[in-house]
Amino acid sequence: MPDIINLLPDSVANQIAAGEVIQRPASVVKELVENAVDAGADEIIVVIKDAGKTLIQVTDNGKGMSTTDARMSFERHATSKINQASDLFALRTKGFRGEALASIAAIAHVELKTRQESDAVGTFIVIEGSEVKKQEAVACAKGTSFFVKNLFYNVPARRNFLKSDSAETSAIIDEFERVALTHPEVSFTLINNNSEVHRLEKSGLRQRIVAILGKGSNEKLVPVEEATDYVKIKGFIGKPEFARKTKGEQFFFINNRFIKNAYLNHALIRAYDQLLAPDTHPAYFIYFDIPPHAIDINIHPTKTEVKFEDEKTIYAILRSTIKRSLGIYNITPTIDFDTEATVQINPLRSDESVKAPSIRLKEGYNPFAAPGANADLKRHNTIDDWQIPDPSAFKTDHPAKGAAPLPNQTAFLLPDEPQETIESSLDELSGEPIKKTPYQLHKSYILGHIKTGLIIIDQQSAHERILYEKYIRQMAHHQSYSQQLLFPLVLNFSSNEAELLNGILPDLHALGFEIESLGKGTFGVNGIPPELKENEVQISLDKMLNELRQQGELRTGKKEFLARLLARNMSVKAGEKLTEEEMQHIIDELFACELPYHSPGGKPTLITFTLEELAKRFRK
Ligand code: ADP
């Protein structure tokens, strides 16, 4: 019997492999643009004709290739990006498989012009169906240009399966935008059949997103930021009221690589909770930065799927981060007392422990550090009901005995054993001081006992009032309190924002911000108001600038306006759990205010129910 096994010629092997990497013109665009980014280009131009079927041209001003490398780059498994298997776990580049160019060259007519800065002349290579047709020296600009013509000319089956030109073009635009969204520091241009689809200048992330989404989108975005030991998250989410019927504007990026992930999408949507109208989808642009060794991007050739070492942890962090951003931007709904809300009380089952419906990672609390806490996290995780347990819930101060209701779901139930916390400044309201412990209702309202009946304080409005008066005093007396940062922050703003920011620097200084302009939209922050958390500085300033811009001409003085903005930013929000001390503090401070009854924005800070009113309501 003769031997029958042959090694496939490279051209055939490449063609087979190409099927995995290059499915449609958009795949070529993705691979070439990613290569350009990996080559350190800061200007990338993509030109397509006939949905990329006739021509895809990608030109960059990156580092270029030597003549040998240019020739080598078309070999399968030729890559400059990894040397050994262990490099796979420290990847920061987009490519690494060394398959793209080999694949493209197997199924198209490809021309390459490339020159390194140090070389006098560049290299020109023509390759068709994996066969080098021409290689010569050429005068060309620094960087690399690929011309990919007649895609799938030798794979008719593939060619016939391509969709309409508009569908293929739209897929190309998607791929182009995904890369552009991860590299705002690179300028990108996309030209389709001689008309310009995108010209994206170098910018900050926010401006890049806005440039892609289009005019008017800036106001719709809320910044997101979180940094834990395990993962850093940044980006923007759309305000719920701008959620759309389509899912087009949803992007997750891991280490600057676009990915799809239904599980994380679920976390994000859950964070919006009740805020979305039915069948609408919020926009999001979420960037995860995670140590490369904690993910495996190697599971799919087109690499939009990613396997995480610990997906549940990311789920938890993402959800709480989004919740917090929605909360900071004050777009979580507040409970309306006028509506006849029915309070649902779910008795605890005997096998159930108390889960605090808290959404906030406590500062300094790292649920992933201690193995015990981590186990708890996992135990509580199901896809449908993901509550991040608040550690304090496990040493509950309202012990849930038997079938007692959850503390947060108890309406109007004042503690039985009041301590004697006496608040004499309430005298004027009630004629007699409070002698009971305050109680927090739905993490939004502070309930107190007064002689004449019941007082309900809106924690957020009250705290806004307290902070507002404090800031006004500070500004009037030029005595700001500032918390010095160990490591100064460097923040970047658009030229528009920088302009505004420069105009309010003295006022911000009076409010406790030590900020200086470093030029070109960059600012250094050395100190911040003590109430402000370091990781919320950018968000707060963004928000202030945004409001300042929208406001245009100010009706009140600038100082009042800023004090109000900062107070609103800094205040505790509805939905935040307060300790007894914090509640007492708010009560104390509120009644020390000059105008305790209204927030700076004019909302009531408190309402009272007299015993008579209550009695009347219970009378049949
Ligand atoms: P990978 O990106 O996975 O390494 P590719 O087949 O996409 O594999 O590219 C092979 C190699 O060719 C790259 O590793 C890189 O060294 C080189 N290369 C490709 N495109 C460019 C470019 N635009 N500029 C400079 N070098 C490039």
Ligand code: MG
């Ligand atoms: Mg590549």
